[in-house]
Amino acid sequence: MPSRRTSSSASSRGRWPRQPPEPPRDPGREADLADLEPATDLAEDETYDRALLAGADLTGGRGTGSRFLECVLLDCDLTDADLSHARLADTVLHQVRGTGLDLSRAQLADVWVTQPRLGAAAAYDGSWRGVRVTGGKLDYLNLRGARLQDVWFEDVVLVEPDLAGATLTRVSFDGCVLQRPELSGARMTDVDLTGARLESPQGLTSLRGATISRPQLIDLSDALAQQLGIRIQE
Numbered sequence: 531m532p533s534r535r536t537s538s539s540a541s542s543r544g545r546w547p548r549q550p551p552e553p554p555r556d557p558g559r560e561a562d563l564a565d566l567e568p569a570t571d572l573a574e575d576e577t578y579d580r581a582l583l584a585g586a587d588l589t590g591g592r593g594t595g596s597r598f599l600e601c602v603l604l605d606c607d608l609t610d611a612d613l614s615h616a617r618l619a620d621t622v623l624h625q626v627r628g629t630g631l632d633l634s635r636a637q638l639a640d641v642w643v644t645q646p647r648l649g650a651a652a653a654y655d656g657s658w659r660g661v662r663v664t665g666g667k668l669d670y671l672n673l674r675g676a677r678l679q680d681v682w683f684e685d686v687v688l689v690e691p692d693l694a695g696a697t698l699t700r701v702s703f704d705g706c707v708l709q710r711p712e713l714s715g716a717r718m719t720d721v722d723l724t725g726a727r728l729e730s731p732q733g734l735t736s737l738r739g740a741t742i743s744r745p746q747l748i749d750l751s752d753a754l755a756q757q758l759g760i761r762i763q764e
Contacts, residue, residue, distance in 0.1 A: 550662045550682040553642035557604045557624035566602060572611060589628070694733065713737065
């Protein structure tokens with residue numbers, strides 16, 4: 531089990547991509563949740579230390595500026611929940627769902643998100659470090675201007691994710707589908723897209739610093755030429 535204080539720093543060393551760390555807790559095992567303190571709602575500028583929110587309806591909840599340390603959110607409805615400016619560390623979000631979640635300017639460190647079903651989540655201008663997202667579907671995720679470092683997306687369907695102006699460092703998309711991603715103005719370093727299916731990406735000129743496969747390059751050649759203003763003579 532990785533240490534809370536070392537998992538992000540460890541992931542930043544050595545060859546990328548590395549194997550992502552395992553979550554500190556398994557939300558499917560009661561033994562891993564037994565020592566957590568049950569909670570049922572959100573409050574602004576609150577500190578949640580080793581808290582468990584299980585099956586909670588957090589619709590419209592306001593957790594602005596709150597801090598979550600070693601917490602688990604399990605099967606929660608986050609529709610229109612406000613977690614802007616929040617800080618999440620060593621926290622697991624399992625099967626969370628809803629539309630309109632506000633994570634703008636939030637800081638996520640060593641966070642694991644598994645099987646989410648989120649729509650129109652706002653995560654712009656935030657900081658994600660050591661974050662792992664596995665499975666599920668994210669519709670219209672707004673990551674404009676966000677900073678992502680040592681982040682893994684695995685087997686996730688991302689519908690029209692907005693990464694315009696974002697900074698991505700050591701980010702991978704393994705087994706993911708990216709439908710019409712917006713990449714304009716993104717800055718990329720060691721971004722691995724070889725395991726992703728890219729559908730109608732926008733802003734292809736911002737792929738500098740990313741790695742794609744040769745078949746992907748062939749598939750994207752017409753769109754890349756169009757976005758670069760290159761005319762192809764048949």
